Amino acid sequence: MIDGSQILVTAGIVLAFALNGAVIFTILDVKGASWMQRRPGPLHVGLRGFIFPLAEIIKFFQKEDITPTNVDAPVFKWAPAYVLASVFGLFVVVPISPTLVGSDLDLGVFYLLAISSLSTLGVLTAGWSSANKYSLMGGIRAAGQLIAYELPLILAVVGVVIQAETMSLVGIVEKQIEFGLPFALSGQGLAFLIFMIAATAEMMRVPFDMPIGESELVSGFLTEYSGVRFLIFYIAEYMNMFVLCAVASTLFLGGYHVPLLPPEWVNFYGPVVLITKTVLLGFILVLVRWSFPRFREDQLQNLAWKVLIPLSLLNILITSIMKVVF
C-alpha cells in the first residue's frame, strides 16, 4: 500500500541520492583533473579544494541567462529541464539497499534502458532549437551516438538478465549474493567492459565527447547556453555519470552487497558500499577522460557497429549456452 507520504519520502531519498551523486562526481572529476594536470585550484586552494564546486555553482548563478534572438525559445528554455528530469528518472530503480529503492520494478532493467535514451532527445532538441550550426551538429552527433551505443548497452545487459533470470535490479543483486561472486567475475566480464564503454559514450565523456567537442564544435549543443541553464546541463551530465556507474556496479559488481559484513545490517552499510563501488568506477572514467583524446565520429560508429555489437552478441550466445548446459 503506497500512500502520499511514502511517495514523498521516496522522492526525497531519490532526489538526495541523485544530487549528492552529482556533487560527489563533480568533486571527483575536478580533483582527478587537478591531480593529473597539477592545477592548484581544485587541489589546494580553499579547504583543500573542496570549496571549488561551490564556487563553480555560484559562478553560474552570477552569469546572465541569455536567450539569443533566433532560438526557438520554449524548446531552448525547456531542454535542460527535460534532460535533468530524464536523468532523475534513472535513479528511481537503482537499489541503494534491498529496501531503500525508489521502486523495485519487475521490469527494472527494461525501464532503465528505456529512460536512459530519453536524455539524448533533450540534447537533440537543445541543439536544434539553438539556431546555431555548431549546436545543430552537436545535437545530431549526439543522436547518432545514442543510436550506435544504445544497442551494445542493451545487449550487454541482456547477458546479465539471462544469467540472473530476472529483470528486477534487486533481484539481480540477490542473485549475485546467492552465487557468491559478482557477475563481472563470473561470466559477464566482457559484458561489463562493453557496458562501461557504451555507458561512457552515453554520458558523452572523453573519448566519446564529440557532441560537445570543444575544439571542433566550440561547445556543441551547449554553445548558446549560459548561466543557470548551462549549470543544469552540467549537473545532469554528472548525475548521468553517477547513475550509470551505480547501475554498472549494481548489475556487475554486486551493488550494495559486500562479503563478510552481516546481511542484517545491509540497510546501513548498503548505501556506503554502493557509493564506494560507484566512485571507484567513476575514478576509472576520470582517468580515461583526462588522458585520452577524442575519437572521430566515423571511428566511433565503427567501434560500436563492428566491434562492440558483435562482441555483445557473442556474449549473449555464450551466456545462453552456459545457461542451458549448467
Next chain:
Amino acid sequence: MDDILNTGNVPYVSEASVSVEIETEDMTLNIGPQHPSTHGVLRLVAKVDGEKISSVEPVLGYMHRGYEKLAEVRTYPQITTLVNRIDWVSGFANEIPFIAATEKLMEIEAPERAKHIRLILTEMARIASHFVFNGAYALEIGALTPIFLAMEDRERILDLIESVTGGRFHPNFNRIGGVKPAAGSGPTTKKNVQDLPAGFYQETRDAMEKVLEAVERMEDLVGGNEVFKARTKGVGIISKELAEEYGVSGPILRASGVKFDLRTQTDFLPYDKFEYEIPVGENGDCYDRWYVRLLEMRESAKIILQAIDSMPSGPLQTKVPKVIKVPKGRSYVRTENPKGEMGYYVISEGGLGPYRLKIRTPSFSNISILPVLLEGQLLPDLIAIMGSLDFVLGDVDR
C-alpha cells in the same frame, strides 16, 4: 557572399528530386575568426555536407598590424622590437633573420660569443614553440592534460630566456653587431660588460635534462595513445611533391620526407660546429608532423648542451657607430624559424631606417596549402590537420 555572411539561421534547404538520393544544399560553416582551434583569428569559410567538407577558403587579415609599413618609419634598432611580435611563440627566433640581413648590408659580423648566445636563445625559442605546439595539438585532438604539462615545461625555458634577456615573449635582445648585455648580473662598467647571468650554464643544463625527460614523457603520453594514433596517422597526408609545390617549410616539409633545414646552410649562426640530426618523417601525415617536432626538441636540447660546453669568451658586441646608418643596397636573409623558413628582404636607401622591408613568414606560406589539404575531409580532421600545421596568426598576418 550573402550566404557566407549569413550566420543566423541554419540554412537547411532540401530539394527532393526524383533521383534515389535526396539532394541537399551544402551548409556554409564559418569556422572562426572566433573559434577555439583557429589559433587566434583565422577564419575558414567551409562548405560542409554534414560532417564532410566540400571546399574551404581561408580568410586572412583579421590580425594585420602593418609591420612592413611600420618598419619604414622606424630606425633599424627599433625594428627588432616589432619583429619580436610577429610570431610571439618564438619571439627570439624572429629577430635573427632581420639582424642578419642588416648586418649583411653593413658588412659587419657579431663576435663569436654573441653568436653562441644567439644560437642558444634561438634553440630555446624553438623548444618553447614546440612545447606550445605539442600541448595545443593534443588539446585540439581532444586530450586536455598534455597542454598543462607542456606549459609547465615551457615555463622553465621562458624563465631561462627571461634571466638572460629580461623578457619572456619579446626578448628584444639582439643588437646590430651583437647582443644586448644580459640583465641582472651586476653593475655595468665600461670595461666589464654584463654577461650571462650567474648560474646560467648549470640552470640551462638542468633545464635541458628536463626537456629531454619531457620529450620522453610526451612520446609516451600522447604518441603512445591509440586514440591519438587513430586520429592522426594517415590523416592530412602532404606528399613530397605537394609540399614542394606549395612552398611549405620547416617541420611540415621535413615530415613529408624532404631533408631540408636552413640551419645547415646558414653561416650566420655557428650551427656547423655542433652535431645534431635533422628528423625527417616518412608519410607526411599529421602524426609525422607532430613527431618531427617532438624529435626536433630533443635535437635542440642537444645543440644547446653542446653550445654551453663550447662557449667562447670575448666581447658581446662589435664596434658600431652610435647612429646606425645602413649603406644603400638590398639583402635577403632567411633562417630556420621553429615554424619554418623566415626571411627578411631589406631595401636600404642609406637612411636611418629601411626604405622597404618585406617579411616572408613561414605560417603564411604554410597555410596556403589548407584548401587543397582539407577538401573532402571530415570536420574533426579539419581540426587535426589545421593544428598540425602549427601556425600563429601574428605570423600569418604580420
